[in-house]
Ligand code: IMP
């Protein structure tokens with residue numbers, strides 16, 4: 001099992017599995033709404049997935065504009081949980097097809113917020129691509145249009161995702177299982 005900074009990391013999805021899924025997702029995406037396509041990656045967690053998925057999209061012939069939005073959740077209890085914009089996009093989304101990219105769809109609050117925001121701003125279609133779908137944690141009535149993998153109910157790290165600011169740089173998705 002890989003050991004990273006003194007922790008055992010149990011690989012859940014390997015770099016090879018992810019690369020293969022990204023190629024398949026890109027082909028699925030070409031069959032959806034892609035007119036004047038704007039891809040928006042939700043930072044920070046999606047940055048590696050977005051970079052790889054965009055290059056897979058390029059291989060299909062799509063040439064999207066790329067933007068970034070930084071969103072943050074606040075509130076930890078069962079009440080008053082919300083999402084706020086830390087840094088917004090610069091582009092106008094009016095009448096455009098938008099593909100939102102995120103690392104994990106969990107409660108659904110982040111993606112529901114982002115999707116509603118973009119429709120309020122006049123986007124024509126907003127579709128969602130996520131690397132991982134942690135379905136058992138869902139609180140909102142929202143589904144992704146493109147899902148890399150169904151994710152078991154573990155806290156995962158790597159491939160952009162962190163725990164306490166660490167492990168984003170791992171080329172695979174794994175579970176921290178303890179001290180090495
Ligand atoms: P939600 O769908 O609004 O609950 O938010 C999902 C967000 O929480 C993702 O975009 C991640 O940034 C973060 N997140 C959820 N589960 C995990 C995990 O297992 N590892 C790392 N980040 C996670």
Ligand code: MG
Nearest residue numbers: 043044045103
């Ligand atoms: Mg996130």
